[in-house]
Amino acid sequence: MEVTRYQSHAVSVIEINHPPVNALSSLVCQALFKEFVEASKDPSVEAIVLCGANGKFCAGADIREFKSTSLMKTISIEDINGNIESCKKPVVAAIEGVALGGGLELALSCHYRVAHIKAIVGLPEVLIGILPAAGGTQRLPRLIGIPAALDMIVRGRHVPATEAFQLGIVDQVVQTNAIDAAVHLAREIIGKPLDNRRLSTLPVQYNINIEDFFDNALKKAKIQFFGAQAPLACIEAVKASVELPFYQGLKKEQELIASLVTTGQPQAQQYAFFSERNAGKWTLPSGEGWDNVSPKIIKTTAVIGLGTMGRGIVTSLSKANISVIALEQDEKQLNQGKKAVISLLEKEAEKLNKQGKSSSFANGLGPVHFTLDFGEIRNVDLVIEAVYENMGLKKKIFQKISKILKPDAFLCTNTSGLDIDEIASVTNRPQNVIGMHFFSPANIMRLLEVVRGCYTSPITIATTMSLGKTLGKVAVLVGNCPLFVGNRMLLPYVEQAGYLLEDGCNPEDVDNALEHFGFAMGPFCMMDLAGLDVGWRSRMEKGLTGDRVPTGTPARQRQGNRYCPIADMLCELGRFGQKAGMGWYKYEKLGGRKASPDPWIRDFLEKYRNTHQIKSHVINSEEIIQRCLYVLINAGFKILEDGIATSPEDIDVIYNNGYGWPKYRGGPMYYAATTGLAKVYETLDRNYKANPDIPSMKPTFLLRKLVAVGEPPLKEWKTQLGNLNNKL
Numbered sequence: 094m095e096v097t098r099y100q101s102h103a104v105s106v107i108e109i110n111h112p113p114v115n116a117l118s119s120l121v122c123q124a125l126f127k128e129f130v131e132a133s134k135d136p137s138v139e140a141i142v143l144c145g146a147n148g149k150f151c152a153g154a155d156i157r158e159f160k161s162t163s164l165m166k167t168i169s170i171e172d173i174n175g176n177i178e179s180c181k182k183p184v185v186a187a188i189e190g191v192a193l194g195g196g197l198e199l200a201l202s203c204h205y206r207v208a209h210i211k212a213i214v215g216l217p218e219v220l221i222g223i224l225p226a227a228g229g230t231q232r233l234p235r236l237i238g239i240p241a242a243l244d245m246i247v248r249g250r251h252v253p254a255t256e257a258f259q260l261g262i263v264d265q266v267v268q269t270n271a272i273d274a275a276v277h278l279a280r281e282i283i284g285k286p287l288d289n290r291r292l293s294t295l296p297v298q299y300n301i302n303i304e305d306f307f308d309n310a311l312k313k314a315k316i317q318f319f320g321a322q323a324p325l326a327c328i329e330a331v332k333a334s335v336e337l338p339f340y341q342g343l344k345k346e347q348e349l350i351a352s353l354v355t356t357g358q359p360q361a362q363q364y365a366f367f368s369e370r371n372a373g374k375w376t377l378p379s380g381e382g383w384d385n386v387s388p389k390i391i392k393t394t395a396v397i398g399l400g401t402m403g404r405g406i407v408t409s410l411s412k413a414n415i416s417v418i419a420l421e422q423d424e425k426q427l428n429q430g431k432k433a434v435i436s437l438l439e440k441e442a443e444k445l446n447k448q449g450k451s452s453s454f455a456n457g458l459g460p461v462h463f464t465l466d467f468g469e470i471r472n473v474d475l476v477i478e479a480v481y482e483n484m485g486l487k488k489k490i491f492q493k494i495s496k497i498l499k500p501d502a503f504l505c506t507n508t509s510g511l512d513i514d515e516i517a518s519v520t521n522r523p524q525n526v527i528g529m530h531f532f533s534p535a536n537i538m539r540l541l542e543v544v545r546g547c548y549t550s551p552i553t554i555a556t557t558m559s560l561g562k563t564l565g566k567v568a569v570l571v572g573n574c575p576l577f578v579g580n581r582m583l584l585p586y587v588e589q590a591g592y593l594l595e596d597g598c599n600p601e602d603v604d605n606a607l608e609h610f611g612f613a614m615g616p617f618c619m620m621d622l623a624g625l626d627v628g629w630r631s632r633m634e635k636g637l638t639g640d641r642v643p644t645g646t647p648a649r650q651r652q653g654n655r656y657c658p659i660a661d662m663l664c665e666l667g668r669f670g671q672k673a674g675m676g677w678y679k680y681e682k683l684g685g686r687k688a689s690p691d692p693w694i695r696d697f698l699e700k701y702r703n704t705h706q707i708k709s710h711v712i713n714s715e716e717i718i719q720r721c722l723y724v725l726i727n728a729g730f731k732i733l734e735d736g737i738a739t740s741p742e743d744i745d746v747i748y749n750n751g752y753g754w755p756k757y758r759g760g761p762m763y764y765a766a767t768t769g770l771a772k773v774y775e776t777l778d779r780n781y782k783a784n785p786d787i788p789s790m791k792p793t794f795l796l797r798k799l800v801a802v803g804e805p806p807l808k809e810w811k812t813q814l815g816n817l818n819n820k821l
């Protein structure tokens with residue numbers, strides 16, 4: 094039964110019951126409509142309460158039912174809303190858990206709203222590429238004014254109950270049972286006038302210059318959400334609430350949602366939404382997985398190393414209220430780390446405070462303890478080592494701690510690409526060793542690559558994946574190979590950016606093209622931010638640059654393949670990026686963030702091309718995008734082939750959450766599918782034939798096979814491989 098109804102004296106309680114989140118599927122809508130009509134006609138009913146089962150009011154329309162263009166046909170939430178609002182009997186929404194999207198729109202059509210203190214409300218449709226189209230953009234501004242409504246709708250912000258009360262979205266916040274409180278309120282208001290409670294009948298009140306206000310909002314949104322169409326449609330819809338009568342505003346919502354669907358962005362964002370949720374449902378070839386292996390509960394942790402990553406990880410654990418011992422090797426580094434963690438926690442507390450939430454670390458370090466003594470970590474449940482990327486150092490630490498820690502403690506290494514098996518092999522419990530690849534800043538970035546080594550046990554995976562979720566991360570299980578998934582795909586992308594400079598581009602040409610595509614940052618800006626020396630050190634270790642390059646090796650060749658030495662040359666000149674005030678760009682000061690194209694780089698590139706007798710050519714944005722992205726995608730196919738990622742969806746989750754890929758394009762593998770695999774294949778093949786010294790351009794076996802079998806849908810890609818080479 095999707096919707097049930099029971100009576101408490103004169104009050105009829107209608108409950109949505111559609112696990113897991115009481116989403117408004119077509120069946121729920123039909124049942125809700127029917128129950129509501131019956132209750133409103135029943136002479137024994139004098140008031141109605143609307144609520145959701147299992148402590149959740151409603152998470153909105155059922156996104157699973159959204160099928161590209163059929164979006165409009167399946168949902169008639171506004172039909173229900175119109176009925177509720179015009180009902181002669183008072184209707185009260187009892188909000189527990191969540192009232193999101195269509196769920197909040199439903200509540201807004203009720204005459205009163207009571208919320209539990211832990212509830213959240215919001216209109217997050219923009220995050221899945223659409224807009225609130227069941228009256229939300231028309232009723233909310235009438236209730237709380239234009240600026241507050243626009244802010245909530247355009248950002249898709251989740252608003253806690255206390256703030257919702259301050260804004261006037263809910264009429265009461267209760268600490269006890271919200272349904273009882275709603276029934277109580279419903280009884281009190283029986284027979285009272287409801288006219289000023291019907292939001293559609295109220296005027297939108299404002300004392301601002303509306304034209305200027307919406308012009309500014311549009312300008313800001315075009316910059317902040319570059320390329321995304323839904324935020325702009327949201328602004329247009331809210332503007333309609335001022336310019337048009339209510340029912341025409343509703344029509345406008347429908348027109349806007351229909352036009353968004355034609356852009357393909359909602360489909361990409363909804364794919365991203367479900368891919369994120371599926372990433373948590375890991376399964377091993379043995380059949381063990383998220384649904385049959387129980388994680389161990391982690392109460393106490395330690396973090397070794399308080400550099401940039403360690404500080405972020407300590408902050409993240411502390412935010413989740415998990416006890417953490419932070420360990421450093423000397424007093425100076427410990428104090429620096431402690432100061433940095435305090436400052437990060439203060440910022441986090443400030444953020445929570447603004448959202449009306451309190452934190453355990455508001456007045457100090459919460460559950461963090463700092464020490465130089467390894468002995469103090471002996472009883473912790475899980476350790477995260479976060480020292481710098483050096484295999485020798487990491488092995489030394491793992492050898493040491495595996496002797497100190499209790500036998501069932503888990504040992505995690507935060508590495509962006511080192512071999513987990515080699516690290517595990519020096520411990521007395523390789524089955525408890527796993528990689529946790531956090532992304533910087535670790536207290537902010539949502540992505541976590543959980544790296545399974547060949548010895549890692551299912552319970553270690555379950556525990557680490559579950560810890561990731563507790564930390565608010567999107568944890569994705571990946572296999573062990575150099576650089577894992579995200580960075581392995583990034584390598585040919587960055588290489589290609591270097592070749593583009595040799596072939597005639599300036600850094601800003603490449604960055605502009607990729608930023609226009611939707612990346613948060615182009616590759617050269619990204620390298621300047623991360624520090625060019627990071628890649629330089631790694632290339633030196635691999636013998637690609639520096640003293641270990643055999644004499645007589647051509648400057649632009651390594652082991653017979655093309656090599657671009659320009660980044661090495663910049664490093665030799667101390668151009669390490671932002672921290673040096675110069676890199677691919679120049680900056681206003683050391684550590685500055687404002688990048689300007691540097692005429693020095695232009696001259697340098699010209700001389701470089703002359704020295705190497707490279708004939709440059711004009712390269713347009715399309716060529717830049719294709720050259721950079723198709724090798725990245727090709728590497729994604731190789732990763733699937735090698736069994737390092739479970740699915741193309743997991744790869745997309747990694748790129749959407751850790752590499753600034755625009756979510757409205759779904760992720761690189763989704764992008765390949767929508768671009769057409771044949772086009773990707775043919776372009777790569779043509780380019781590889783012209784450049785046989787660039788192996789990353791050679792189309793992979795899986796890509797070729799998928800084209801040959803007629804481009805099956807993305808969900809079926811892995812079945813073309815079977816269990817050929819599963820490393821998970």
Ligand SMILES: CC/C=C\C=C\CC(=O)SCCNC(=O)CCNC(=O)[C@H](O)C(C)(C)COP(=O)(O)OP(=O)(O)OC[C@H]1O[C@@H](n2cnc3c(N)ncnc32)[C@H](O)[C@@H]1OP(=O)(O)O
Nearest residue numbers: 113114116152153154155156157193194195217226227370
């Ligand atoms: C003409 C058009 C008229 C009206 C249009 C209305 C538009 C809408 O209402 S669109 C939907 C708006 N709502 C949302 O965007 C909410 C999305 N959901 C969430 O933000 C979260 O899931 C959550 C509700 C806050 C719960 O979070 P959490 O507790 O972390 O659990 P999850 O793992 O995220 O979700 C659990 C489970 O529920 C599924 N799910 C969540 N929301 C929906 C939904 N709206 N429709 C269908 N399914 C939903 C989610 O996929 C998970 O499913 P599993 O099978 O367990 O993976």
